[in-house]
Amino acid sequence: MLERILTQNVISLWIQWQFFDAPKNILKGWRNFLKFNLNYFSVQTLLKTLFSHWHRYSYSYGKKFDPGRYFEAFTFNVMSRVIGAILRTFFIIIGLLIEIFIFFSGLILFLGWIILPLLLIGSFFYGFGILF
Numbered sequence: 001m002l003e004r005i006l007t008q009n010v011i012s013l014w015i016q017w018q019f020f021d022a023p024k025n026i027l028k029g030w031r032n033f034l035k036f037n038l039n040y041f042s043v044q045t046l047l048k049t050l051f052s053h054w055h056r057y058s059y060s061y062g063k064k065f066d067p068g069r070y071f072e073a074f075t076f077n078v079m080s081r082v083i084g085a086i087l088r089t090f091f092i093i094i095g096l097l098i099e100i101f102i103f104f105s106g107l108i109l110f111l112g113w114i115i116l117p118l119l120l121i122g123s124f125f126y127g128f129g130i131l132f
Helices: 002-007 010-040 043-048 067-131
Strands: none
Touching: 010 067, 043 067
């Protein structure tokens, strides 16, 4: 690294940093944010366990066949699965919406970084146009 700094001029070092090194780091950070969000909301796990019991709350049907107890356990277990599916779907939707937001924010940041030098040059010309 030090040899490269000593043998190249400042302009070529800046171009290397502006258009190659920094965008690579921006893409790495963007990818880490996207991975973190999916992991934070556990989207893959929530999809795998979509119709599981909510917090593993379930009634046992018992050893003997008792229609009242069977109906009560069946009703509670179905409701537990429905509540679990509704809440997991809600969290999956929130996670995916935030994932979309992170994607577009990263895209804007990345493209903004790439066109930033053009905006700087354009601003100089615009400023000189106002002065003269």
